[in-house]
Amino acid sequence: MQKTLFDKIWDSHLVIDDNHNLNADNSSGPSLIYIDRHLIHEVTSPQAFASLKQGGRKVRRPNLTIATTDHNVSTESRSLPIVDEVSKTQLETLSRNCKEFGITIYDMTSPEQGIVHVIGPELGFTLPGTTIVCGDSHTSTHGAFGALAFGIGTSEVEHVLATQCLWMYKPRSFLINIKGNLSKKHAITSKDIILNIIRKIGTDGGTGMVFEYRGDVISELSMEQRMTICNMSIEGGARAGLIAPDETTFDYLRGRKYAPNESELDKLIEFWRSNLKSDENAAFDRVETINVDKLAPQISWGTTPSMVVDITDSVPSPDQYANGDENKRKLAARALEYMDLEPGIPMTDVHVDRVFIGSCTNSRLEDLMEASLVVKGRKVSTNVRAMVVPGSQKVKLQAESIGLDKIFKDAGFEWRESGCSMCLGMNPDILLPGERCASTSNRNFEGRQGSGGRTHLVSPIMAAACAIEGHFVDVRNWL
Amino acid sequence: MEPFEDIQSKLIPFDITNVDTDQIIPKQFLKLIQKTGYGGFLFYDWRFDHAGNPKKEFILNEPKYDKRQVLLTRDNFGCGSSREHAVWALYDYGIRVVIASSFADIFYNNCFKKGLLPIYLSKDKIQYLFDLAKNDDPVVDINLANQAITISEKKISFDIDLTRKKMLVEGVDEIGYTLSFDDQISNYEKASKVADYNKFMVKN
Ligand code: SF4
Numbered sequence: 001m002q003k004t005l006f007d008k009i010w011d012s013h014l015v016i017d018d019n020h021n022l023n024a025d026n027s028s029g030p031s032l033i034y035i036d037r038h039l040i041h042e043v044t045s046p047q048a049f050a051s052l053k054q055g056g057r058k059v060r061r062p063n064l065t066i067a068t069t070d071h072n073v074s075t076e077s078r079s080l081p082i083v084d085e086v087s088k089t090q091l092e093t094l095s096r097n098c099k100e101f102g103i104t105i106y107d108m109t110s111p112e113q114g115i116v117h118v119i120g121p122e123l124g125f126t127l128p129g130t131t132i133v134c135g136d137s138h139t140s141t142h143g144a145f146g147a148l149a150f151g152i153g154t155s156e157v158e159h160v161l162a163t164q165c166l167w168m169y170k171p172r173s174f175l176i177n178i179k180g181n182l183s184k185k186h187a188i189t190s191k192d193i194i195l196n197i198i199r200k201i202g203t204d205g206g207t208g209m210v211f212e213y214r215g216d217v218i219s220e221l222s223m224e225q226r227m228t229i230c231n232m233s234i235e236g237g238a239r240a241g242l243i244a245p246d247e248t249t250f251d252y253l254r255g256r257k258y259a260p261n262e263s264e265l266d267k268l269i270e271f272w273r274s275n276l277k278s279d280e281n282a283a284f285d286r287v288e289t290i291n292v293d294k295l296a297p298q299i300s301w302g303t304t305p306s307m308v309v310d311i312t313d314s315v316p317s318p319d320q321y322a323n324g325d326e327n328k329r330k331l332a333a334r335a336l337e338y339m340d341l342e343p344g345i346p347m348t349d350v351h352v353d354r355v356f357i358g359s360c361t362n363s364r365l366e367d368l369m370e371a372s373l374v375v376k377g378r379k380v381s382t383n384v385r386a387m388v389v390p391g392s393q394k395v396k397l398q399a400e401s402i403g404l405d406k407i408f409k410d411a412g413f414e415w416r417e418s419g420c421s422m423c424l425g426m427n428p429d430i431l432l433p434g435e436r437c438a439s440t441s442n443r444n445f446e447g448r449q450g451s452g453g454r455t456h457l458v459s460p461i462m463a464a465a466c467a468i469e470g471h472f473v474d475v476r477n478w479l
Numbered sequence: 480m481e482p483f484e485d486i487q488s489k490l491i492p493f494d495i496t497n498v499d500t501d502q503i504i505p506k507q508f509l510k511l512i513q514k515t516g517y518g519g520f521l522f523y524d525w526r527f528d529h530a531g532n533p534k535k536e537f538i539l540n541e542p543k544y545d546k547r548q549v550l551l552t553r554d555n556f557g558c559g560s561s562r563e564h565a566v567w568a569l570y571d572y573g574i575r576v577v578i579a580s581s582f583a584d585i586f587y588n589n590c591f592k593k594g595l596l597p598i599y600l601s602k603d604k605i606q607y608l609f610d611l612a613k614n615d616d617p618v619v620d621i622n623l624a625n626q627a628i629t630i631s632e633k634k635i636s637f638d639i640d641l642t643r644k645k646m647l648v649e650g651v652d653e654i655g656y657t658l659s660f661d662d663q664i665s666n667y668e669k670a671s672k673v674a675d676y677n678k679f680m681v682k683n
Contacts, residue, residue, distance in 0.1 A: 032657065090512060136560075
């Protein structure tokens, strides 16, 4: 039988398949799948450990889990004490739990600390063909390596800690074929591709499914760009997104901390090369083709990641957005009110107060390099407060070693320590009510970056150009 | 997990599409380290103004809807963040059933870990229930064993996977159940494979 890449990873991780687990009416129940890699952070794990202890249970494979602190950490200097007592308790609880159960942790004192989905790949913890979970929906990021990676809830975190397995109903498969060529190198990024996909399929287009992204455009992307795409699979409703591994993937892995040593890795690469791809005639439950020939920089105007237009467009009216669907019309009207935008205004006339370059979507070295292209020698608008938050301590150091910090600081950007920061504002980095932000993160929900804050999702280079001008601009005119 | 008890309650017609978990429980309440005490923060930014006073126009602040246990809503409920706190907050507030035309995957899964029943119905049936709630506002009877919602005389049946149903009805300890397959898990770990991922482990 012809199999998809997803089928192959699924099948090779079955501990108990659904045929052995039939319901009384002969319908198939869930399968028990083995989890190779587990990432944990401070926000979704405390209750899992507490309940584990309550039940007198152990962690089955502490050496298949790593932990980091990212959501809550301050991005001010690491030498300052944490002011927020509740955050502090959460951070300390994670450290204590890791110590008690023998789990490796990269906390705020570590030179390898960072956003969980940035450090996993960086450390070589993320490998092709593996199953990876984390109590965080953007675990889909790791799918860029051809790993089946998805977010789970806290009870499932506990389940994986105790059993290293999960009960799961097999999702269906959705092939997203990307055709054509990007017109302007640097100006049109993988962020624009994924925003465009979500705009087309909607925020629930992938519910119950796993995406596979394919096409020449995808093959030409670097690992960091692929991660940006897979990261936002969840915004299209899918739990996971996959890209078949290739030479770019294999090259990325060599020499990383947790990657297998050279000789083991060579054997694996041989196996991955021949195995980790969908068979030519494998059937998918749904297929969509997206052409990127004429793709313009994308920008969100509303409060869901599918409310997106081209930078050259105007703010749409609820009717335009809804296309006859009354519930969608209401949703759009509500979004416009929240965002304080009038239909018909060109997106390039919209002014911003804040710019945030960071998050697990766009805080890797390449993202910062791209953004710096339009920053060098220019100044941040006097009406804008702009910050760059590298995804990890390693990204920060690498960036500093090539002088990116200087470029940003000279222009008037704040250069911060690594963490989730203003992606969700659990630390002091938040928008004030009414503030408008150009953000490289992944969610523009109401209040996501601070209660009453207004978020526009864009690529790093678009965000950087916006910081300079004080309003949105078509960055294609700058390059 | 507590077993699910059948429910008789009027509906809360929550007429919003795409409700994300950031709205159900905003991030400022994710710093706690226990599983209870989230009910007061449910839909916080929609329920309260910046000074912390209840917003009169928000549905949960209308006395009429007080103590109702069934939330009726539309597409893609629970999208966004994986935070299980969203389920804890709904449950803690007193909600026992959410009826929607569709749910986001992670939220749907999380419901079963706490004993909250998510019911999905076709858009037509959802509209029918909204109309009922806005007009007669009847009590609905939700019976999990029969997979049925009964309103006055009318019966609407709903689908649920049998394994999940059993978990809810019995309040199963899932981890205990999985650990009964310890032999199979150990065999999987020991079996030799070309790509033996669980054997390349994290060395400190
Ligand atoms: S950067 Fe944002 S989306 Fe990514 S893990 Fe942190 S909070 Fe979640």
